[in-house]
Amino acid sequence: MENVTIIGVGLIGASFGLALKHAGFRGRIAGVSSRPALEAALARGAIDTAQPLEEAVRAADLIYLAQPIRRILDTIPKLDPLLKPTALVTDAGSTKAEIVARARETLHGAQFLGGHPMAGKETRGAAEAEPGLFTGRTWVLTPSAPGELETPPARELIRWIRAIGAVPVILPPDKHDRVVAYTSHLPQLLATSLATTLAAEPAVCGCLEASGPGLVGALRLAASSYEIWGDILDTNGPAIAEALGAFISRLEEMRDGLGTARPAREFEIANAFAERLRR
């Protein structure tokens, strides 16, 4: 792997470039993105050169798509006529089933292997990129068939994922999307709906000074951008609706169980789960 092309050099794309260099990658990293993003990524040293899509893809051994989901879906069909047959295309999209299906339908010239590094931070953009962003984080890979992990470019990608300190985890695309509906999309919508519930109660809003440190933590995700989340909701609707439904049932049981022994049992299960997550 000599030439890496990163399409979309925001926080994740630029951090991937920095992480590769930090881990000893000596090839060339090209960036394809908006002018301001490219300038920030060049200034940060995350890419070596800014190029138009066509030129950057023709030369690439690895193409890393780190755009918002909708943009990834738009980019994939454009890559096919440009790819070297030995190239590997991977991505960082937060939902995988639609992206993997799009690649299966439209990418015939080279291999595609879906990915989702479980990393991020509250701020965005290449200026915020860090070489250690993926250290200790899970990096999900979503092959359609196990053989996809055994090709030479896939093996090389996995070596680099490990080299930058991330932990590869293999999941089928559908299973990935169902898991993150519960572990990521549900917590996001709880924070969003907690904020809108509070915002709709003037008597409560007028007394926000009467809130403790717990509320700030519970609302941290309420600042998340719909620019990112709109695509996630649009491409994982059924799994998210299922997770919301399961949660609503549980919360209704909590409400209806106030004054009974039920809340004690719920706290016990939650305590054990929190303890397990900490380990």
Added chain:
Amino acid sequence: MENVTIIGVGLIGASFGLALKHAGFRGRIAGVSSRPALEAALARGAIDTAQPLEEAVRAADLIYLAQPIRRILDTIPKLDPLLKPTALVTDAGSTKAEIVARARETLHGAQFLGGHPMAGKETRGAAEAEPGLFTGRTWVLTPSAPGELETPPARELIRWIRAIGAVPVILPPDKHDRVVAYTSHLPQLLATSLATTLAAEPAVCGCLEASGPGLVGALRLAASSYEIWGDILDTNGPAIAEALGAFISRLEEMRDGLGTARPAREFEIANAFAERLRR
């Protein structure tokens, strides 16, 4: 105010003792609590002496009840025959209406003024006490009538609350309980129910490595102890049920609105609210 008696020297009670001393209080602080709690509070320097309830209350100018709610409700009636007529009784209970009502019914020998310092941390006990625990935090006071704030002992308490760096906020007991149902009890039950929802999904639980840093934050409160929360739920049931109902409606609208323009609007409201809370 020469003699302060703190009943219940856990995190809050012992931190109050340390904070008073740190702010220049030169009187005597007596503690009433379990033997291990008293030993930890003495070792920490949060109290000067450990005494039985009767002796400690007879001598006190200020009695600070920092027990769990149910224990506060049990302690209040015992105080009446022991109190100096010039004494002030206050408390740190997380719900106020039942406590204030109990004091009105059973405390005739001296003044009661309900309180709720909006401070805490994830660890408990006198060994974790800090003189700065209340610095910059709201300290809600819940008089039944405004005149209660104007008595000499109440004015002196408010001076000390300010001296330890806290910010007094005045709310009627019922209004306090409704506000914290939304700002504190609702976020707690969301974290608890998120944990139990995830725990009930084996396929999701088996893939917890595929979760990002957001889940850890969303589940921080899931470790909270029912020993504390049982009393809160038992003494604020109707307001909590109302807050849960409002939240469930909002989350149902989110679920039913997936694929429409609704989520974008909800994110916009939530973003504005998060921004307002940050300021």
